Amino acid sequence: MELAERIVKGDRRAVARAITLIENDSPEKHALLKALHAHTGKAYLVGITGSPGAGKSTLTAQLIFLLRKLGLNVGVIAVDPTSPFTGGAILGDRVRMNDHALDPGVFIRSMGTRGSLGGLARTTKEAVRVLDAYGADVILIETVGVGQSELDIMNVADTTVVVMNPTAGDHIQTMKAGIMEIADVFDINKADLPGADKTEREINNMLDLLHDLEWRPPVVRTTSRNPKSFQSLWEACSSHRSHLLKSGRWETKRKKRRQDEILGIIEDRIHRSIRQWMVQNHSWQQILSEVDAGKLDPYQVADQVLEWYNTTVSHPK
Template sequence: MHELVRRIVEGDKRAAARAITHIENDAPQKHEILRDLHSHTGHAYLVGLTGSPGAGKSSLTDRVITYLRKELGKKVGVIAVDPTSPFTGGAILGDRVRMGSHALDPDVFIRSMGTRGSLGGLARTTQEAIRVLDAWGCDVILIETVGVGQSELDIMNVADSTVVVLNPSAGDHIQTMKAGIMEIADLFVINKADLPGADKTDREVSNMLDLMGHVPWRPPVTRTISRDNKGIPEFWAKVQDHFAYLQDSGEWDKRRLKRRQDEVLAIVEGQLTRRVKELTQQDSSWGGKIAQVEQGKLDPYSIAEELVGKLLR
């Protein structure tokens, strides 16, 4: 077993942080760490929070951490996916600033991850970082997406329960629903519910849900005011209702099996992409071939087929 993995399983917070850094930087020991971690994962409950920028996801996450720690005694992990800094290539860390009150809690682990150009609201290494926190012993892992609106659908492939956070004053909830988030939501929460428009937003969401007809799970709509710490227990009770539904219906096992399948395919895709890049770097004629494509003397499909052929040798 890798030394970092041994320390992570024993609850070493610094080891978990170092392992995630290795994963983000694609360090040589990354695959060994992930392989050794695998048998210690699969225990945490993964809750994704998504929605448009400004909906209050970070403030809500902060209040949920407090509730889970003080009222339920849960060990909590947070993956907060921030926009990538154009200067450093790292996360801008806005979410960690908002959750700073938990920094000294030994049973809370908050990690900001830059998107690094990844679409879909999540960093490419999000799932691998979740595995580290799972092995570290988290009971609940909250995954907060970057807030990119219409592209924010990847969370459904990562979380057990997906929460869509709406802001009644933003006027963007119908557009959010048109973007496809309606289909991925397991729960809607109207945050900043003291602002004008909360009742209207609630009605519109409910009307949209009515159009879906009979479904095994109808996403509930709840309200919170994270600034005043209101509605958090009621919100988490709805999340727990969905957890119970997943367990009772068999959806829990189905979702996790599908996630493992997608994860394996993503790993294969990543390794193939890396191998193709290596082939192009080793091919001294690569630049000339691309120039010929630009000149119309070669087509990109023929070059792609040539690369695939080299991979299959």
């Protein structure tokens, strides 16, 4: 496929075109991803997540500077809130990371969540594969901002960085059951503000309660006033990567990611087939009316739909 060949050869315009095709769910998408598959699996994926206002974009920009000084090619997927009017990302890559927009060793793409509740766009994984095939050594994946249910990043990234502010100390206990448990590295950003010591102490106290940790997430501090502080963050990420490789967890995580991707594709195709059937089935509105009237219950209807799927789609005559 010509577009795939251009991506592998380092054509930036081809990368932009490919991600647009993916976001728009173009019929060409599957052939493209199939052609790129053999060229993926080399990039190191770092997820950057945390509450809105934690400084994730500033932190990402600083990491790009550092990685470029190390001679690494960098890809960035910045997942932003979706505009209710255009369906696109409200915030743009050049608005937030303008200093890197013209660097040939950096490719930045903003993607709207488009209704996804997991802090990531549905097409994030596919866009990551494009940047991987393009030759990015490190791909930074910045989420839209997290809540208790927005944990998708841990299923995409090799290393997940949870970004917090010094004022977050009082809220750590309430976060423990969710986002706090996915961190491979904790970063206290804006660490020049009051409260950094308390926040670090609270995080370590929480970690002390978790026994038999195969990997104890390090707690680092960063501040834009001291760009060198981001070196410690990258070193913490690199240490986690080394741990994954030495322990065998690297391949285990990637196998699980491949399995989840396959299951996701299967679920998406089944979902599309059933929705198409609902649209085309003239009796569907009548079925819904019977559910409203209590003549049918949702479980009966679900069984009927699955029976139709199994007999008509899975085992066509």
